[in-house]
Amino acid sequence: MFADSVLRSPPKRKILMLEKSIIDEPINGDNLYRSIFENAIEGIYQSTPEGKILTANPALAKILGYESVEDMTSNLVNIKTQFYVNSSTRDKFIRLIRSKGLITDFESQVRKKDGDIIWISENARAVKNKNGEIIYFEGLVQDITDRKLAEEEKAQLIIEQSARAEAENANLKLSFLVEASKILSQSLDYRTSLKNLARLIVPIIADWCIIDLVEESNNTSRVEVVHIDSKKNRLANILKNNYPLSLDSSQPAALSLKLNKPLLVSRVDTKWLSSISLNTKHLKLLKALGVCSYMAIPIISRGHMLGIVTFSMGDSGRHYQQADLILANDLAGRVAISIENSLLFQGAKQEIGERKKAEDKLRIREKEYKKQKNQLEVILQNVSDGIAVQGKEGKLMFVNSAAARTIGYDHPKNMLKESNNNILDLFELKEENGNPFPLDKLPSRLAVLGKNTPETIIRFRKKDTNHERWSLVKATPVFDDKGEVQFVVNVFHDVTELKLVEKHKDEFLAIASHELKTPITTIKAFTQLIQARLIKTEDGIVKAYLEKVNLQLDKLTRLVNELLDLSKMEKGSLPFYRTRFDFNKFIKDIVGSLQPAFKTHKLILKGYVSKRVYWDKDRVSEVMVNLITNAVKYSPGALKVLIKTKEISNHMQIEVQDFGIGIPKEFQKRVFDRFFQVVKHKGETYAGLGLGLYISSQIIRQHRGKISVRSNIGKGSSFIIRIPIEGRVLN
Amino acid sequence: MKKVFIADDDSSIVEVIKIVLTEGGFDVVGETHGKNVEESILKEMPDLVLLDVWMSGFDGREITRKLKSNPATKKIPVLLVSALSDTRQIAKDTKADGFLEKPFDIKKLLDTVKEFALK
Numbered sequence: 001m002f003a004d005s006v007l008r009s010p011p012k013r014k015i016l017m018l019e020k021s022i023i024d025e026p027i028n029g030d031n032l033y034r035s036i037f038e039n040a041i042e043g044i045y046q047s048t049p050e051g052k053i054l055t056a057n058p059a060l061a062k063i064l065g066y067e068s069v070e071d072m073t074s075n076l077v078n079i080k081t082q083f084y085v086n087s088s089t090r091d092k093f094i095r096l097i098r099s100k101g102l103i104t105d106f107e108s109q110v111r112k113k114d115g116d117i118i119w120i121s122e123n124a125r126a127v128k129n130k131n132g133e134i135i136y137f138e139g140l141v142q143d144i145t146d147r148k149l150a151e152e153e154k155a156q157l158i159i160e161q162s163a164r165a166e167a168e169n170a171n172l173k174l175s176f177l178v179e180a181s182k183i184l185s186q187s188l189d190y191r192t193s194l195k196n197l198a199r200l201i202v203p204i205i206a207d208w209c210i211i212d213l214v215e216e217s218n219n220t221s222r223v224e225v226v227h228i229d230s231k232k233n234r235l236a237n238i239l240k241n242n243y244p245l246s247l248d249s250s251q252p253a254a255l256s257l258k259l260n261k262p263l264l265v266s267r268v269d270t271k272w273l274s275s276i277s278l279n280t281k282h283l284k285l286l287k288a289l290g291v292c293s294y295m296a297i298p299i300i301s302r303g304h305m306l307g308i309v310t311f312s313m314g315d316s317g318r319h320y321q322q323a324d325l326i327l328a329n330d331l332a333g334r335v336a337i338s339i340e341n342s343l344l345f346q347g348a349k350q351e352i353g354e355r356k357k358a359e360d361k362l363r364i365r366e367k368e369y370k371k372q373k374n375q376l377e378v379i380l381q382n383v384s385d386g387i388a389v390q391g392k393e394g395k396l397m398f399v400n401s402a403a404a405r406t407i408g409y410d411h412p413k414n415m416l417k418e419s420n421n422n423i424l425d426l427f428e429l430k431e432e433n434g435n436p437f438p439l440d441k442l443p444s445r446l447a448v449l450g451k452n453t454p455e456t457i458i459r460f461r462k463k464d465t466n467h468e469r470w471s472l473v474k475a476t477p478v479f480d481d482k483g484e485v486q487f488v489v490n491v492f493h494d495v496t497e498l499k500l501v502e503k504h505k506d507e508f509l510a511i512a513s514h515e516l517k518t519p520i521t522t523i524k525a526f527t528q529l530i531q532a533r534l535i536k537t538e539d540g541i542v543k544a545y546l547e548k549v550n551l552q553l554d555k556l557t558r559l560v561n562e563l564l565d566l567s568k569m570e571k572g573s574l575p576f577y578r579t580r581f582d583f584n585k586f587i588k589d590i591v592g593s594l595q596p597a598f599k600t601h602k603l604i605l606k607g608y609v610s611k612r613v614y615w616d617k618d619r620v621s622e623v624m625v626n627l628i629t630n631a632v633k634y635s636p637g638a639l640k641v642l643i644k645t646k647e648i649s650n651h652m653q654i655e656v657q658d659f660g661i662g663i664p665k666e667f668q669k670r671v672f673d674r675f676f677q678v679v680k681h682k683g684e685t686y687a688g689l690g691l692g693l694y695i696s697s698q699i700i701r702q703h704r705g706k707i708s709v710r711s712n713i714g715k716g717s718s719f720i721i722r723i724p725i726e727g728r729v730l731n
Numbered sequence: 732m733k734k735v736f737i738a739d740d741d742s743s744i745v746e747v748i749k750i751v752l753t754e755g756g757f758d759v760v761g762e763t764h765g766k767n768v769e770e771s772i773l774k775e776m777p778d779l780v781l782l783d784v785w786m787s788g789f790d791g792r793e794i795t796r797k798l799k800s801n802p803a804t805k806k807i808p809v810l811l812v813s814a815l816s817d818t819r820q821i822a823k824d825t826k827a828d829g830f831l832e833k834p835f836d837i838k839k840l841l842d843t844v845k846e847f848a849l850k
Contacts, residue, residue: 510815514785517814518741521834525747528837557834564816575820 043120043141046127049094049134051079063120063143065112075113085109085117097126097137107144119148173327176204180331184338188345191223193338194307198224201331205324206311208236208289212245212253213307213339220245223307227289229315235288243282245308252276256296257308262332264325265294290314297328301336309335381412386471386492392448392485394420403492406469408462420444430459432470443475447488450477457495470499506567513564517557524553551597558625562691566674569698576616576702583613583652587645590624600639601632607645613652614726615703623696627656627719630692635660635716651705651722659716668709672697696721733848734758736777738768738794739812740786744833748781748812748840755841757848765789769797777807779848781831784813784821795825808847 037044043060047053053073066072076082080090089108097103102125109117124139183196194211201209208227212220225240227233247254256263265272268291277283293313299306311328313319380387386403390396396419399412407423409415415423429437439445443453453475461468472493480486531546568574591603624643631641635658642657663671670676675690700707705723735757739745745761752759762771765786772780772794780798784791791811798804811822814833822830831843 513816514814517833518744521814522741522743522747524834525751525837525840529747529750532837553834561816568816575817577819 043143044139045141046136046138047079048136049126051090052077053079054136060141063118063141064110065114065116072113083110085111093122093124097124098134101126103139107148118143118145120144172204176200176327177330177334181334184334188342190339190342193342194335195224197335198226201309201311202226203228203316205327206295207314207316207318208232208312210239210245210253210310210312211307212310214247214257214305218247220247220307232289235285239285239289243278243285249278251278252294253296253308253310257298257305260298260300260305262298262325262329263294263296264320264322266319266321268292268294292317293319295320295325295328297325297332299332299336299339301340306336306339384494386490386494388490388492390420390444390448390488390490392487394448396420396423397487402494403490406460406471406492406494408465426463428461428463430461432457432459434459443473444488444490447475447477447490448485450479450485452477469494469496471495502570509564509567513560516560520553520557520560524550524557527553547596554597561622562695565695566691569695574698574702576619578614578616580612580614581617583609583611583645586613586617586621587624587643587654590621590628591643594625594628598632598641601635602640603628603643604640605643605645609645609647609652611647611652611725613723615723616699619699620703620723623699623721624654624656626692626696627721630719631656631658631660631717634658638716647725648722650725652725653720653722655718655720657716657718662713662715663709663711663717664713665711668711671709672707732756732758733778734760734775735779735781735844735848736772736775737761737781738765738771738786738791739763739781739783740765741783744783744812751837751840752844755844757844768794772798772804772807776804779844780807780809781812781844782809782827784811784815784818792821792825795827799826808850810843810847 037057040057040059043057043063045053045056045060053076056069056072058069061067061069061072064072064076066075080087084090086109093103093106093108096106102123104123106122106124108120108122110120111117121142121144122139124137126134127136127138129135179200180197183200184190184193186196187193191213194213198209198211207229208225210225211223213223214220222240222244225236227236245251245253247258252263252265255261273286273291274283277286289312291312291314295311296308297311298308309328309332311320311324380398381400383400384402386406387398387400388396388403389398396416399415401412404410404412404415407415407426424439429439429442431437437458441456443456446453455472455474457470458473459468459470472495473490474493475488475490477485478487478489527546527549531543531550534543534546565574587605591605595603628641628643635641638659640659642655644655644657646653667676672693674694676693677690697707700721700723703723705721707719707721709717709719711717735752737745737748737752737759738761739748740763742763745763749759749761760771760775760777762768766789768782768789782791782794791813795809795811798807798809808828811818811825811827811830812833812835813821813830815821816832818830818832821827829843829847831840
């Protein structure tokens with residue numbers, strides 16, 4: 001404001017004039033103007049552009065705190081440095097006034113004499129000479145400190161108020177989030193929580209809002225639509241029920257969810273609303289609900305779309321800003337965590353439920369198992385066969401009544417106390433034929449080693465009572481899942497009675513055959529005596545008849561012997577008597593002695609082996625007679641039977657070949673079975689007991705030999721036996 | 732003439748053996764009562780004894796053992812004649828000299844008797 005030009009003393013009659021017309025030049029000597037100058041409330045001055053005060057009125061001195069104008073002009077010599085608080089203010093002043101010629105309402109802070117700082121407002125003009133050069137500045141100064149302070153205070157107040165509002169807003173947001181968190185944590189059923197949350201969102205941050213959830217099937221379900229105006233709840237329900245969110249649609253919420261991008265439309269216009277509505281009805285509904293601002297915030301957790309919250313402002317006219325989006329996002333984050341927790345909890349709950357169900361099932365099954373076990377135990381206890389279960393160490397785990405009784409215990413419990421070996425010690429064990437039973441062949445011991453055992457007959461003689469029983473023993477190993485023997489189940493089937501019956505049968509057969517053979521002996525002898533006598537009479541017919549009687553007697557004798565042999569064979573007690581004899585003579589004798597009996601067939605012996613064999617001569621002879629007789633019997637109409645012998649690697653092979661009916665393939669394996677007979681047509685069988693080949697095969701087997709058959713239907717059969725020359729007889 | 736003693740509880744057997752052996756040139760003494768067998772043998776002192784094994788009143792095995800343990804009779808050959816299938820084993824067990832299974836051919840009977848009686 002003040003020019004730097006120096007004015008040594010204030011010009012007494014000079015009045016600073018605001019009106020342009022009267023301030024063209026300094027005023028001198030006019031009393032009126034002088035009085036105004038002297039008494040004005042505003043400060044008036046003239047100053048040089050260099051910053052010296054030329055003249056000033058008392059009001060200015062007073063404003064600036066000087067005792068008088070003189071006091072001021074003598075002390076205040078450099079406006080730029082002494083007066084303005086900020087010296088650059090003076091430069092600005094000069095710049096403005098030079099460019100425009102005047103300056104109005106130029107506000108600045110200045111120093112008073114005592115150093116206090118006040119606010120002033122200046123209105124000034126540059127006074128120029130006829131050449132247009134600035135001679136001095138003249139201006140008015142007003143103390144505006146009070147106004148400025150008031151303004152500052154006001155400004156401060158406004159700042160404070162906005163800060164407070166902001167704080168309140170933040171507080172509100174915080175308390176909203178706190179409340180939201182509270183709601184979300186209140187129920188583990190997140191649907192319920194979300195319904196409650198919708199009622200918090202409206203009215204605080206929306207006039208109405210929609211919450212949609214994404215289901216597992218990727219469909220959505222509308223959890224809630226809440227409107228601030230309860231009168232519009234019916235409309236909200238229509239929106240809830242009739243306009244579900246389709247993820248495949250281009251509805252803003254669907255896009256926002258799929259892109260995982262919150263959407264903010266601060267100002268919604270009709271055009272936008274039309275673009276998002278599905279049809280006119282929908283648009284009408286949206287308009288009725290009111291949408292002036294819109295936000296869609298997806299609820300996403302770990303990359304999974306869980307749902308979306310749609311916020312709308314309507315009747316309240318509020319508009320969403322970026323800050324609202326941030327808040328809504330924060331809320332959506334909390335919702336996502338809450339849903340995730342709920343799902344985890346539900347998963348855990350379900351798992352617990354399932355575990356409980358499984359446990360219940362297990363308990364029921366256990367009960368069932370116990371029941372079954374009890375039933376099974378009752379059954380096992382009462383079966384007539386002895387059952388003993390032993391662990392792999394030999395300790396008895398279960399014994400039923402029959403087993404205990406057999407062993408001589410009154411109750412299975414008492415038997416369980418004993419070790420298996422102690423129990424075994426009570427008995428003498430024998431094989432079927434009476435030989436001691438080797439303990440390492442005991443079925444239970446084999447089973448413990450994991451071996452499956454055949455059913456074995458053991459004779460148990462109780463040492464103290466001498467009581468003997470026969471048992472059919474079967475031991476079965478039971479394996480665990482590692483394939484190791486867990487326990488062994490022994491089943492004892494008492495066959496003592498059976499053996500007694502067998503014994504009686506054997507005795508009967510022995511007696512029967514003995515008794516039958518006695519009359520046969522006599523008949524045979526007398527027949528032969530008659531034959532001898534008839535040699536002299538030469539009655540051919542009678543001789544032939546007697547020959548037939550003799551042959552039939554031989555047959556009868558064979559049949560009786562077969563019955564007896566069978567029974568002995570079954571017991572393994574058929575005795576064998578080996579002798580060394582010449583094979584060739586042996587076979588020749590058999591053929592020679594049989595030939596007279598067969599008038600129709602020529603027995604042709606082929607092969608010559610001069611070797612001594614070590615066999616049961618009578619038994620092998622029995623086999624040969626059987627095979628040759630069969631060959632003749634089953635080749636009616638044929639003329640010969642071939643008996644071929646040869647030696648093959650320490651074995652003697654004898655083949656009896658016929659040219660008869662042959663044996664069907666399906667019967668070839670069975671011809672060595674007991675009681676097997678070839679069936680002629682119409683179910684008729686050939687005469688005989690069906691024992692011959694069975695007994696023959698047993699005899700050959702006893703010699704460690706082999707018997708086999710080759711046959712073609714209609715062409716004939718070959719029975720081949722092969723016996724080691726040193727026929728070691730099996731026991 | 733060699734004397735052959737036959738013991739069998741079946742009289743028809745005794746009869747037919749008697750015929751065969753008599754025709755074969757032997758002096759034959761027969762006995763069908765078991766309890767008399769031992770006594771008769773001691774009285775007759777035959778050259779050969781044909782003994783049934785299993786007859787009512789006596790056991791051929793027992794008699795064989797006795798004959799074989801009696802110095803007076805132990806040299807008399809004993810043949811067991813039986814319809815039992817294990818006649819051979821019994822003969823072996825009782826130390827009889829031989830055996831003949833029933834039924835037999837009369838030729839075999841005569842041959843066997845000759846074999847032992849004419850030794």
